[in-house]
Amino acid sequence: MVGPAIFRSLCLVFLLATNVVALVWPTPNPAFQQGRSAKDFIQPTASGILKSGLFGCVRNGGSRFHEGIDLFPLKRDRTGEAADPVYSILPGRVVHVSGIAGHSSYGRYVVVEHDAEKPVFLTLYSHLSRIAEGVAPGSRVKSGTILGIMGRSAAGYTIPKSRAHLHFEIAFQLTDDFQDWYDRQAFKEPNRHGNWNGMNLVGIDPLAFYEAMHGRKEGGMNAHLKALPVVARIRVFTGKTPNFVTRHPALVTRSFQEAAVTAWDIAFTKYGLPVQWTPRFADEGLTGRAGDVQVLAYQQRLLEGQSCKRVLDMGASGPRISRGTLDDLKKLFGFR
Known part of the structure; x- marks a missing residue:
């Protein structure tokens, strides 16, 4: 678990359907909570353009969609690799762990279902260098539970050390029958991720969600969705x-x-x-x-x-x- 002092610096109050819990930033970087600029926590692509690390039509001149936000590390080990822990932002249940980097463009990734909130939603944490011990499908996590270590794992392309980051998404699962749709397509690779394949997820802007919660403008996910x-x-x-x-x-x-x-x-x-x-x-x-x-x-x-x-x-x-x-x-x- 994340230590108490760091935990306090990362927390926002989040009103769930039944109680109040801590909404945690997914990395140790306190820049967002301190009201600092996105340049103090967002990792851009090789283009160096800051917005390329944000959510939306932000890549390839606006023609390519980015499903989440990319967050850079504060800490590196002696070899220069990212060493920041990655935290679950809210209590929930781990529903998917992909521990083999070559099985997805996400690299190693974890999906958590936040089942106490209405509507239920998912968070996805990817490009991990390793997954924390005990993090497995079915395990319960709390706000601030360490899910893994930030990294640069990926399939089909290489992320350099200098741009190691956490790719973070807030999403909703479209269907429980994703495999049926997948089997009717002409994909060459098998679906190794069940219903938690990225093609079965549709999301919202994580930064906009945090900004809404930080400003206490809205009471939770349902209120946030109604405001979109x-x-x-x-x-x-x-x-x-x-x-x-x-x-x-x-x-x-x-x-x-x-x-x-x-x-x-x-x-x-x-x-x-x-x-x-x-x-x-x-x-x-x-x-x-x-x-x-x-x-x-x-x-x-x-x-x-x-x-x-x-x-x-x-x-x-x-x-x-x-x-x-x-x-x-x-x-x-x-x-x-």
């Missing part, structure tokens, strides 16, 4: 209840257990997180066949200003559901 701008609303005609809905009932706008659902109206954030689900019923007289997908509303200005990972593509004839969104709908609903 919605860029599109999409209707999917199906009577199926996705396991995303079962896992995140806090995101559903009205009860549906005793009604005949014929469609779902889904609100998406800028980078594709489905944050609001409204069941539509047979007696509402909606027109559509099973499997039909309709765009109900969209924020044209926000979509046109986005350079990657759009929910909708804007064309001369109007908006089209993007390929990435269609893939996510297939994962969510099991469509083929």
